[in-house]
Amino acid sequence: LTAAYAFTDYKVQGQTLQPVVVDIGNPPSGGLNAFNVYVAISRGRSRSMIRLLRNFNSNIFTTHPNVDLANCDERLEILNKETEIRYNAGKW
Numbered sequence: 001l002t003a004a005y006a007f008t009d010y011k012v013q014g015q016t017l018q019p020v021v022v023d024i025g026n027p028p029s030g031g032l033n034a035f036n037v038y039v040a041i042s043r044g045r046s047r048s049m050i051r052l053l054r055n056f057n058s059n060i061f062t063t064h065p066n067v068d069l070a071n072c073d074e075r076l077e078i079l080n081k082e083t084e085i086r087y088n089a090g091k092w
Helices: 034-041 067-088
Strands: 020-022 050-052
Touching: 020 034
Parallel strands: 020 050
Antiparallel strands: none
């Protein structure tokens, strides 16, 4: 028998723990995105102190977490390029 604690990713932000057992499998309700996974995994002091509890869907790391954020990123990239062109042309 091993004593342990359970934390949500929200509750554990800013803490450093060792060792860490992380469950990044699909939750029974709600969702999981790369931000949640980052918070959970980054709580360990080192790679050797982190263990994953079960298998997980690797698409979580390649799927954008939010369509609106992706659109906003795209819009900001366009504005950045336009600003750089205007600045270099002396029009700013």
